[in-house]
Amino acid sequence: MGFLQIIQILLFLALVGTAGYIAYGKFKEIYDNINMGKPEVIDTTLGFRIKNMLLIAFGQKKMFKLTFAALLHLVIYVSFCITQIELIEIFLDGLTGSHRLLYHTFDGPVFQTIYLIVINFIEFLSLLTFFVTIIFILRRTTFKIERFKKPELKGWPFRDALIILGFELTLITFIFMMNGGDSALHIQEHGHGYGFILSGALGNALSGLPTGLLAFIERVGWWGHLSMVLTFLVYLPYSKHLHVMLAFPNTFFTRPEPKGEIHNMPAIMNEVKSMIDPSFVVPATEGEVQFGAKDVYDLSWKNLLDAYTCTECGRCTAACPANQTGKKLSPRKIMMDTRDRMEEISKGKKEHGPDFADNKTLLGDYITAEELRACTTCNACVEECPVNISPLSIIVELRRNLIMEASDSPAEWNNIFANLENNQAPWQFSPEDRLKWTEELN
Amino acid sequence: MSDLVAEGKTPDVVFWVGCAGSFDQRAQRVTIAFTKILNQLNINFAVLGTEEACTGDPARRAGNEFVFQMLAQQNIATMNNYGVKKIVTTCPHCFNTLKNEYPALGGSYEVLHHATYLQQLINDGQLKVEGGAFKGKRITYHDSCYLGRANDIYEAPRAVIESLDADLIEINKCRTNGLCCGAGGAQMFKEDEPGDKRINVERTEQLIEVYPEVIAVACPFCNTMITDGVKGENKQDDIKVLDIAELIAQNNQY
Numbered sequence: 248m249g250f251l252q253i254i255q256i257l258l259f260l261a262l263v264g265t266a267g268y269i270a271y272g273k274f275k276e277i278y279d280n281i282n283m284g285k286p287e288v289i290d291t292t293l294g295f296r297i298k299n300m301l302l303i304a305f306g307q308k309k310m311f312k313l314t315f316a317a318l319l320h321l322v323i324y325v326s327f328c329i330t331q332i333e334l335i336e337i338f339l340d341g342l343t344g345s346h347r348l349l350y351h352t353f354d355g356p357v358f359q360t361i362y363l364i365v366i367n368f369i370e371f372l373s374l375l376t377f378f379v380t381i382i383f384i385l386r387r388t389t390f391k392i393e394r395f396k397k398p399e400l401k402g403w404p405f406r407d408a409l410i411i412l413g414f415e416l417t418l419i420t421f422i423f424m425m426n427g428g429d430s431a432l433h434i435q436e437h438g439h440g441y442g443f444i445l446s447g448a449l450g451n452a453l454s455g456l457p458t459g460l461l462a463f464i465e466r467v468g469w470w471g472h473l474s475m476v477l478t479f480l481v482y483l484p485y486s487k488h489l490h491v492m493l494a495f496p497n498t499f500f501t502r503p504e505p506k507g508e509i510h511n512m513p514a515i516m517n518e519v520k521s522m523i524d525p526s527f528v529v530p531a532t533e534g535e536v537q538f539g540a541k542d543v544y545d546l547s548w549k550n551l552l553d554a555y556t557c558t559e560c561g562r563c564t565a566a567c568p569a570n571q572t573g574k575k576l577s578p579r580k581i582m583m584d585t586r587d588r589m590e591e592i593s594k595g596k597k598e599h600g601p602d603f604a605d606n607k608t609l610l611g612d613y614i615t616a617e618e619l620r621a622c623t624t625c626n627a628c629v630e631e632c633p634v635n636i637s638p639l640s641i642i643v644e645l646r647r648n649l650i651m652e653a654s655d656s657p658a659e660w661n662n663i664f665a666n667l668e669n670n671q672a673p674w675q676f677s678p679e680d681r682l683k684w685t686e687e688l689n
Numbered sequence: 690m691s692d693l694v695a696e697g698k699t700p701d702v703v704f705w706v707g708c709a710g711s712f713d714q715r716a717q718r719v720t721i722a723f724t725k726i727l728n729q730l731n732i733n734f735a736v737l738g739t740e741e742a743c744t745g746d747p748a749r750r751a752g753n754e755f756v757f758q759m760l761a762q763q764n765i766a767t768m769n770n771y772g773v774k775k776i777v778t779t780c781p782h783c784f785n786t787l788k789n790e791y792p793a794l795g796g797s798y799e800v801l802h803h804a805t806y807l808q809q810l811i812n813d814g815q816l817k818v819e820g821g822a823f824k825g826k827r828i829t830y831h832d833s834c835y836l837g838r839a840n841d842i843y844e845a846p847r848a849v850i851e852s853l854d855a856d857l858i859e860i861n862k863c864r865t866n867g868l869c870c871g872a873g874g875a876q877m878f879k880e881d882e883p884g885d886k887r888i889n890v891e892r893t894e895q896l897i898e899v900y901p902e903v904i905a906v907a908c909p910f911c912n913t914m915i916t917d918g919v920k921g922e923n924k925q926d927d928i929k930v931l932d933i934a935e936l937i938a939q940n941n942q943y
Contacts, residue, residue, distance in 0.1 A: 312866075507839025508789035512754045516794060519758035523766070539752065568869040568892075573885030621882040624750050624874030625834035630865050646752035659879035660751050667756050671742035671763075672708040673878055681706070682738045684717040688724060 252344035259341035259473070266477035273484040276597075277555055280589045287547035291503045299501040299635070304494040309633040313562070322379045323415070326372040327491070330422070333369050337473055347429075350441070363442045370426065370445040373419045380415045387412070394561030397570075399580040404559055407486050414482070418475040425468025427453060431461045490558035494634040497556040500549060501635045506626045509643055512538070539647025542608040543588050546644055553636040554585035563628035563638055569621035576621035578628035578638035584613035585641060610645050616655055619646050690735040690771055700735035703768070705778035705787065708743050709909035715916065716779075716909035722938035723779050723803055729943050730815055734777075740767050744786040747875040758794070761786070765796035775799040777806045779934060781835035781908045782873070788840070802836055803934055804846040804907050811852050822940045823853040829860055829901040831892070831915055832867035833908035846907045849933045853940055858899045868892045872910035893918025897928060904930045 302308045310317040339348045350362055386392055387408055423446055430440040430450025435458060440447035453461060483489055514536050517529045540546045563578035564570050570577050588609045595603040619642055628638045649655045663673040671678050693700055704727065709716040727734050742764050745757035776798050778784050788800035810816035828850055836842045843864045850857050862868050871888030881887055893915055896904050906912045916930045
């Protein structure tokens with residue numbers, strides 16, 4: 248093994264190690280952030296969980312409510328998955344200092360054929376992905392797609408989307424530099440390429456170049472490909488693109504209830520029970536009881552996992568009746584705010600220690616009463632989400648806090664609460680008149 | 690209900706009228722239509738009458754869990770006391786709360802929305818849809834969120850409309866894609882937040898795009914919202930907003 252090879256192996260290990268270390272740190276932080284949330288039992292069978300994960304995350308079932316976007320997304324998704332196969336060889340080569348280890352180790356005709364099919368498939372998909380990525384960039388920058396123009400997407404979220412799309416174009420360029428340069432070298436040495444259709448043609452065109460330059464192109468492609476994959480890994484947890492991973496646990500932990508059901512509050516149920524029936528003893532609860540959610544700590548871990556899973560596609564916001572009619576509410580912003588608040592707390596803890604507290608809260612500093620009050624609880628956002636996020640669940644928890652802790656309620660609602668308490672109907676009618684309609688029956 | 694029990698009788702089903710159905714003038718028409726159907730078919734039913742309280746849906750959704758719990762526990766005590774087994778209601782909000790949210794509080798019943806109930810009556814031959822008043826009429830259906838997305842009931846109301854031999858026209862935004870009428874989540878009881886448009890206006894515009902003669906609804910709040918929307922468009926003479934129970938009752942001339 249030559250000196251250069253050893254340097255390459257060391258460089259490879261250093262790169263992978265550093266990227267892995269940084270990524271692990273951030274992923275661990277996100278895991279801890281999600282655990283800031285309250286416990287919530289999601290009572291489902293393993294079969295239900297796997298079914299949802301396979302259909303919705305792996306199979307992208309709900310994406311296909313918008314066929315065109317779903318097809319484009321599918322190309323990138325399949326391409327992303329398949330490219331990982333080529334990555335196996337890149338890793339093996341990196342670890343051993345070899346060149347196309349799999350291709351050279353298993354040289355039987357069957358394996359060679361499989362190898363060729365796989366690489367050709369990757370290359371065709373990569374080329375397709377290149378064009379799809381350009382369409383995605385145009386959708387973000389040029390085409391008039393309303394859900395990409397909303398105020399919450401201005402600034403970092405807009406740049407985040409373009410950065411990732413830029414990564415993809417770069418990654419694909421490196422793949423073709425790697426395989427094209429390598430094919431050209433192979434042609435120079437053996438008079439023919441590996442049998443890669445696209446990069447073979449590229450190799451043919453490049454085969455007149457000096458060998459040293461071709462080797463350089465191939466190496467830049469190889470290291471570039473590896474570096475982009477590692478960059479992606481490190482960047483992922485800072486970005487909306489975390490959905491490529493979290494879509495799986497998030498659909499795995501899909502709630503089983505009908506969408507219309509709002510979960511019970513046992514503390515209040517017991518308190519009211521003891522008011523109605525004095526013999527009922529309220530079970531002891533630990534710690535201070537807070538009604539609804541004021542900050543991310545008061546939400547459940549599933550709400551917080553939802554927030555990190557959100558990829559800001561905005562289908563929820565596009566479907567929201569309040570948003571469609573110009574109200575401030577955007578379900579996507581609810582999810583983004585929840586995530587941003589967690590990140591803020593987590594940053595504060597890193598800088599000032601685990602007891603960090605600021606004077607901010609999710610309710611008020613991020614999400615306003617006006618946004619919350621525009622919600623009709625129609626479940627359109629929940630229905631739309633391709634990865635089973637529920638913005639509604641967070642909205643209801645914040646509303647509960649607004650009404651029961653902050654006593655912040657519109658006057659009209661105070662009226663209905665008073666009516667409901669006094670005459671058991673939202674309107675001011677006497678309960679005695681409940682049967683008045685029967686007079687008209689005959 | 691109390692009268693029946695005093696006579697030692699048990700009803701097969703309790704008709705949960707709901708606050709809108711009891712007090713709102715428009716919704717009372719639906720209550721009456723549905724009652725006429727039940728009476729015509731000699732169904733052994735009862736209403737809780739003065740003992741019925743709001744299910745608590747608007748309180749819970751506004752965020753006032755205390756008020757919700759008080760109403761819900763009161764209703765559950767009443768119904769458990771009477772041994773209620775089966776409930777039918779003309780309001781999707783009542784339906785959702787009774788069916789999905791009362792069990793956690795100790796109130797488990799078989800709960801049906803009247804769309805499903807009417808579909809069952811038609812299917813088992815008890816309810817014969819005769820008369821043909823709506824034969825060939827252009828009817829479009831507005832999905833109620835609390836029936837559709839909240840509880841996945843999309844076909845039952847359509848089956849009821851189709852039994853009229855009517856021309857059921859679907860709008861673009863129907864079923865899971867249906868737009869809310871704007872009343873859910875206690876919005877019914879307050880002004881819209883500041884914005885460009887009212888939600889019921891937006892929804893009505895989508896519905897009248899297919900030139901319906903009738904917009905069928907299955908919820909008293911949707912009924913109010915869409916009726917207002919149609920009036921706003923000045924189309925109240927051309928387009929009727931009717932509940933599916935009214936369609937059946939009018940068709941059968943009950």
